[in-house]
Amino acid sequence: MAAEEDAGVGRAPACLCVLCGLPAAGKSTLVRTVLSAAPQQGWRATVVPYDDLIPEHAFQTRAVEEGVKLQEMHTEWKLHRQAVLQCIEQFLKEPEVLADVPSSSSSSSSCQINTAAWEQCIRALLQPEALDHSQADQAPLLFLLDDNFYYPSMRYEVYQLARKYSLGFCQVYLHCDLESCISRNQSRSEPIPTEVILEMVKRLEAPNPQNSWETKSILLNTTDSLSKCDIQRVMELISSALSNPLSPVEDNTEQKEADRLKCATSVVHQADQACRRLISEAMKTARGNQVPSEHMRSLATQLNDSKATFLHNLRKQLLQETSLTQGEDIDVERVVKRAVDVFDHEKKEILLRIINDHK
Structure with missing residues (x-):
């Protein structure tokens, strides 16, 4: 713990913001809006797009539904998710090391993330175009984690990382009715199977602010387009999380x-x-x-x-x-x-x- 605390000395404030919801619920639209507004707040912001970082074969194996293969699928998918968080953790420790994708003794080479996609993520933090370069090094960092995060356990792993390094943590749940999600998805150039969305509806568990670790969570109804009020709520949530980082002390x-x-x-x-x-x-x-x-x-x-x-x-x-x-x-x-x-x-x-x- 002491080494982790030492690693954080002098580090700029940072926030891990989890974006969760069904496919085509509007997460990418929200990401673009927040990224464009972040420089006005003096933040260095980037999106962590799980779909781009995790290789295609990991998504394909999720369709396997029988016997032992299902357990293997869950294990591999979890290892890929952990690899993404390991990359964020290494960047927090050594931000000057560009795109050094960490290896894990618990994950095989097949669970490595897309290095080029990760480089793009952190380049936005190391070389912010809209900030004064003389002050950029100490500008707060904002990671927008873009995935479905349908189980609380998936989101809790992010919370644990935030607590470990005394980061801000918050969650935005984008709630969109099923028909709209399916319709939007079908209009995409590469839609995911409708069956995947239907299955995810059954599994999705929205953040519950009554949980001690999910208090900084908001819900946005994205069946219609995002409003200025919605964006303001998100920016205020992130600002509050940055101002109130988690304590690394075990609770x-x-x-x-x-x-x-x-x-x-x-x-x-x-x-x-x-x-x-x-x-x-x-x-x-x-x-x-x-x-x-x-x-x-x-x-x-x-x-x-x-x-x-x-x-x-x-x-x-x-x-x-x-x-x-x-x-x-x-x-x-x-x-x-x-x-x-x-x-x-x-x-x-x-x-x-x-x-x-x-x-």
């Missing part, structure tokens, strides 16, 4: 929050695996009852939709459980079993309905 409340996130993630992962086995069993039972192929497809869709909703609600419930905030030991296996029993009941009802419809 018991925040440790409990981290433990709660870790526990919830473990339970949901194990429940997901158990639900997949139940779905597989249901499909075998349906085939044994000679259910027609079109009904089989309907069964698979209903079961997977039910699983996604079930896991989303389970995660939300776990994060709200008071027992997870009181330092008690949690019997994960027991919690998983009780939760999966609920899904098993739903599975049986869906299966019975499909079989009866076939008769």
Whole structure:
């Protein structure tokens, strides 16, 4: 900790601003507006675009949905995200080192980020065009982290980095209705599959200002265009975060929050695996009852939709459980079993309905 504090001596103030929301919710538009307004505030600002920094193959593997490959996919995707934060951390330590992409003992060479894209990110900080060069070195730094950040655990990693180096931290959640997101996405030159957006809607958990680490969060309704008031709110949020950096001192409340996130993630992962086995069993039972192929497809869709909703609600419930905030030991296996029993009941009802419809 002492070395980290020493590394921050004399460093310009900095803020990590997380932009989260569905694809095509308006994050890129907000980024352009904030970047153009930043010099007027005396800030050196850059965007950290996860889509550009993380290689294409990592996004492609996210579509894999079966067995062990799913776990490998989640692990690799998480390592790529961590590599982005490692680059930010190294820049904070050694800003004069241009685009030195750090390697990690926990990540393989396949989890390296796009060096050219990272160079572009930090060049905007090292060579700000709209600031007086004599004062640029001490001008506050603003990192706009542009990604979907649909799980709290993804955003919490950014918060931990901000706390480690006494940086400002804030979040902007861009809320846009689903139809508008899909329509905007389809008008792009390289749209992402609509199925990805539909799946993300089920998983997305908006920032909750009631969480101790998410107090500096605002929601913007971006179904319509951003207003001047919206932009002003964002600029004031960032300014407040810069003026009130996080303390690197460990806080018991925040440790409990981290433990709660870790526990919830473990339970949901194990429940997901158990639900997949139940779905597989249901499909075998349906085939044994000679259910027609079109009904089989309907069964698979209903079961997977039910699983996604079930896991989303389970995660939300776990994060709200008071027992997870009181330092008690949690019997994960027991919690998983009780939760999966609920899904098993739903599975049986869906299966019975499909079989009866076939008769």
